[in-house]
Amino acid sequence: MAGEPLLNVQGVETYYGNIRALAGVDVVVNRGEIVSLIGANGAGKSTLMMTICGSPQARSGSVIFDGEDITRQPTHLIARRRISQSPEGRRIFPRMTVLENLQMGAGLDNLKYFKEDVEKIFTLFPRLKERQSQRGGTLSGGEQQMLSIGRALMARPKLLLLDEPSLGLAPLIVKSIFEAIKKLNQEEGLTVFLVEQNAFAALKLSDRGYVMVNGKVTMAGTGKELLANPEVRAAYLEGGRH
Amino acid sequence: MANSPDTGNPNLIAKAIKEGIFAGLLALGMFILFVGIETYQDISNALVWRTRWGLLAIFVAVAAIGRFLVVGFIKPHIDRRKLAKAKSGVLEISEEKGFLRTHFLKIALVALVLYPIVAVMLAGTQGSLKYVDNFGIQILIYVMLAWGLNIVVGLAGLLDLGYVAFYAVGAYSYALLSEHFGLSFWILLPLAGILAAMWGIILGFPVLRLRGDYLAIVTLAFGEIIRLVLINWTDVTKGTFGISGIPKASVFGIWSFDVGAANNFTKAFGLPMSSAYYKIFLFYVILALCLLTAYVTIRLRRMPIGRAWEALREDEIACRSLGINTVTTKLTAFAIGAMFGGFAGSFFATRQGFVSPESFVFLESAVILAIVVLGGMGSLTGIAIAAVVMVGGTELLREMSFLKLVFGPDFTPELYRMLLFGLAMIIVMLFKPRGFVGSREPTAFLKERKAIAGSFTKEGHG
Numbered sequence: 001m002a003g004e005p006l007l008n009v010q011g012v013e014t015y016y017g018n019i020r021a022l023a024g025v026d027v028v029v030n031r032g033e034i035v036s037l038i039g040a041n042g043a044g045k046s047t048l049m050m051t052i053c054g055s056p057q058a059r060s061g062s063v064i065f066d067g068e069d070i071t072r073q074p075t076h077l078i079a080r081r082r083i084s085q086s087p088e089g090r091r092i093f094p095r096m097t098v099l100e101n102l103q104m105g106a107g108l109d110n111l112k113y114f115k116e117d118v119e120k121i122f123t124l125f126p127r128l129k130e131r132q133s134q135r136g137g138t139l140s141g142g143e144q145q146m147l148s149i150g151r152a153l154m155a156r157p158k159l160l161l162l163d164e165p166s167l168g169l170a171p172l173i174v175k176s177i178f179e180a181i182k183k184l185n186q187e188e189g190l191t192v193f194l195v196e197q198n199a200f201a202a203l204k205l206s207d208r209g210y211v212m213v214n215g216k217v218t219m220a221g222t223g224k225e226l227l228a229n230p231e232v233r234a235a236y237l238e239g240g241r242h
Numbered sequence: 243m244a245n246s247p248d249t250g251n252p253n254l255i256a257k258a259i260k261e262g263i264f265a266g267l268l269a270l271g272m273f274i275l276f277v278g279i280e281t282y283q284d285i286s287n288a289l290v291w292r293t294r295w296g297l298l299a300i301f302v303a304v305a306a307i308g309r310f311l312v313v314g315f316i317k318p319h320i321d322r323r324k325l326a327k328a329k330s331g332v333l334e335i336s337e338e339k340g341f342l343r344t345h346f347l348k349i350a351l352v353a354l355v356l357y358p359i360v361a362v363m364l365a366g367t368q369g370s371l372k373y374v375d376n377f378g379i380q381i382l383i384y385v386m387l388a389w390g391l392n393i394v395v396g397l398a399g400l401l402d403l404g405y406v407a408f409y410a411v412g413a414y415s416y417a418l419l420s421e422h423f424g425l426s427f428w429i430l431l432p433l434a435g436i437l438a439a440m441w442g443i444i445l446g447f448p449v450l451r452l453r454g455d456y457l458a459i460v461t462l463a464f465g466e467i468i469r470l471v472l473i474n475w476t477d478v479t480k481g482t483f484g485i486s487g488i489p490k491a492s493v494f495g496i497w498s499f500d501v502g503a504a505n506n507f508t509k510a511f512g513l514p515m516s517s518a519y520y521k522i523f524l525f526y527v528i529l530a531l532c533l534l535t536a537y538v539t540i541r542l543r544r545m546p547i548g549r550a551w552e553a554l555r556e557d558e559i560a561c562r563s564l565g566i567n568t569v570t571t572k573l574t575a576f577a578i579g580a581m582f583g584g585f586a587g588s589f590f591a592t593r594q595g596f597v598s599p600e601s602f603v604f605l606e607s608a609v610i611l612a613i614v615v616l617g618g619m620g621s622l623t624g625i626a627i628a629a630v631v632m633v634g635g636t637e638l639l640r641e642m643s644f645l646k647l648v649f650g651p652d653f654t655p656e657l658y659r660m661l662l663f664g665l666a667m668i669i670v671m672l673f674k675p676r677g678f679v680g681s682r683e684p685t686a687f688l689k690e691r692k693a694i695a696g697s698f699t700k701e702g703h704g
Contacts, residue, residue, distance in 0.1 A: 053563055079565035087563060093556035099686040104553050107546055108565050118688070133684060155564065 003031035005064075006191050007052070007083075007159055012061035014044075014051045021047040023215040024061065029159065029193050034185050036194040036202040036223070038236055039212035045195040046088050048212070049163050052193075053085055054078045066158065080108060084157035088164050088195075090148040094137025098128055101136050101147055105154030113156065121150040124180050142173035149177070153184070159191045160184075166198040174198065178205050199236035203227045211236075258314030266306030273301045347623070354529055358522040367518045375521045376637050379593060382528040383586055385629040388613040389535045389622060390582030395611065396619035397539075397548065398575035399555025401458040403607055404445075404465025408438040408580040410472060410602035412587020417485040417597045418478065427491035431588050438584025439577040441468075446576035450569055453558070465607055472599040484598025490520060491527065491592045499523070524593050531589060535582050536622050542578070544685050551575050552620075612663065616670050618677025627678050632663065 007029040014022040021044050029035045039045050051058050052065075054075045063071045070078050079085075084105075093101050102121060106114045122129035125146040131139060136147060145165055152160055162181070166174040178201055184190045196202035203209050203223045211219040211232060219232065226232050278298040281291045357378060361370035391405045415434040419425055425433075449460050472479045479485070490499045497507040499520040507523070508515055542548040550571045553561050561568055591597050613632055617625030636659045670678070 055559075055562065075562040076565050076567045079563055085563045087560060091557050091560040093553050093560065095556055095682070096552060097684045097686065099688065100549070100684055103686040104549060104564055107549070110546065115688075132688065151564070
């Protein structure tokens with residue numbers, strides 16, 4: 001799995017006003033990897049995700065994507081470098097139809113690949129095909145998550161950021177979403193960076209993982225290593241397998 | 243809901259009578275002081291009071307009988323219909339549309355084009371003035387304003403309470419530039435639009451970070467600032483006196499409507515002198531402007547910028563993470579919305595021949611916004627219907643002299659305009675919370691287009 005680094009986060013510190021949410025975080029995501037970031041509530045996982053996307057911007061440290069420094073770039077320009085995000089809380093467009101939501105994702109290429117990509121998304125998530133002309137807001141939570149991931153994929157990303165894809169979903173749906181992510185990674189070589197509270201499922205899926213506590217990365221290793229690590233087991237697995 | 247579908251259910255009637263009496267008592271309590279007692283000044287200027295039991299009785303009776311009918315007959319009827327609909331499994335989405343509904347737009351357009359001609363035929367040249375000017379032009383100006391505001395509020399979701407400012411910019415642009423430079427309406431119309439769009443961008447910059455209530459307050463202030471500048475900058479705008487003698491529009495410079503001009507329209511066609519022809523011409527001008535607004539809106543909705551507006555209304559953060567530049571998206575929404583306000587403003591100036599800050603008060607912004615909300619945000623058809631109902635309705639009130647027979651000779655129906663406006667809004671929002679036309683036409687489809695019925699969306703999400 002030793003590809004070259006696609007995303008390199010070095011010593012990033014992010015503040016909300018005077019509150020330091022990230023205290024010097026180093027994370028590397030190599031090309032073709034699935035990397036997951038686990039940690040408790042308030043550890044700064046989502047903040048790291050948002051910092052990569054440039055909102056809020058890091059106060060110090062740097063975010064290098066594909067060899068270029070994107071630390072001070074505005075969010076929409078970062079997105080145009082093909083970092084796609086399925087944000088926390090899914091954030092689909094509720095009044096727009098499923099198809100229109102997907103269309104918004106394809107805006108970067110001006111809908112050039114819209115039709116073929118939509119077909120790809122529909123094979124990945126057949127549920128979305130059934131619901132294509134329904135409003136986003138009327139979908140179930142799992143379907144909304146699928147739509148959110150589908151919308152992110154429509155942008156033909158080099159790096160897919162997933163923020164808590166399992167949040168509030170039934171285990172069966174979580175499984176199918178994680179399977180879809182695995183499939184994308186294996187068949188298309190898609191690089192995925194995943195933030196999860198569901199540590200067990202995330203680590204099982206991932207090539208490598210990071211554990212975050214209070215705005216710092218405290219542990220890193222392959223998915224298997226972390227799963228076997230007694231500290232990780234005690235803190236995130238045995239206590240609460242969500 | 244009634245347990246048995248019978249209308250003659252005695253329980254139901256008893257319940258209806260009970261609720262009717264209760265409503266009557268409630269109305270009595272509410273109105274006894276406001277309606278039952280009237281104060282006035284007698285000859286020696288002293289304030290005395292008298293009772294109006296008759297009028298109070300009318301109010302109470304209306305409330306009681308109304309409630310009785312609603313509970314006893316109307317509600318069971320609606321429930322039965324809903325039940326029958328649910329039983330037969332007809333979803334709104336698959337509802338067959340009648341001829342009138344499928345061809346509604348074409349019919350409406352033909353009717354609008356023929357409207358002045360019919361008015362002239364029925365009411366005579368002079369008599370048509372009222373229908374073409376008071377109803378036709380007045381309503382179409384509001385349709386255009388509401389469609390312009392719809393771009394900002396309905397599509398981009400930016401609540402703008404100061405829209406009338408752009409209307410004012412357009413009107414004063416035309417008034418001042420034609421007065422000082424003698425430019426014609428057809429040159430100044432686009433210019434007024436551009437100037438208004440510029441002001442739209444000027445307003446847009448400081449409010450980029452604001453949304454919802456905060457944005458509403460700033461835009462409200464902006465509208466007031468423009469009005470106060472117009473009042474106080476007397477050297478240029480002549481303050482509250484306003485600018486009069488604004489030149490009339492010509493038929494593209496070929497024929498003029500000025501009485502003394504050699505190329506006078508009525509003379510050229512050998513018609514009898516009447517201002518009706520000018521009004522009919524103006525009717526077609528504003529109709530064309532409305533159609534332009536509609537065309538541009540429909541086209542833009544299918545273009546990336548239009549899609550970005552709608553996405554922006556839904557979720558700004560998601561927009562940014564999809565590579566949309568929210569700054570330019572917002573500014574274009576403000577600019578294009580303002581541009582149509584500017585067009586409407588310069589048209590307003592040439593139609594009135596007179597502008598003053600009086601015409602651009604906050605109430606106008608509120609009325610335009612009310613039309614957009616009532617019609618259904620984002621729906622052009624719905625907004626047009628709302629404009630006809632609200633503006634046409636208030637004009638109609640002036641005609642209702644028979645109401646004086648009911649409420650006495652002092653009754654001036656126009657004064658109740660705002661009361662009825664509010665009442666209509668409450669009723670519409672209760673029964674159709676998404677406005678007259680709550681469905682929106684999707685812009686993405688693989689095989690066929692389907693309107694998404696309002697009933698598929700949760701409240702608050704729609």
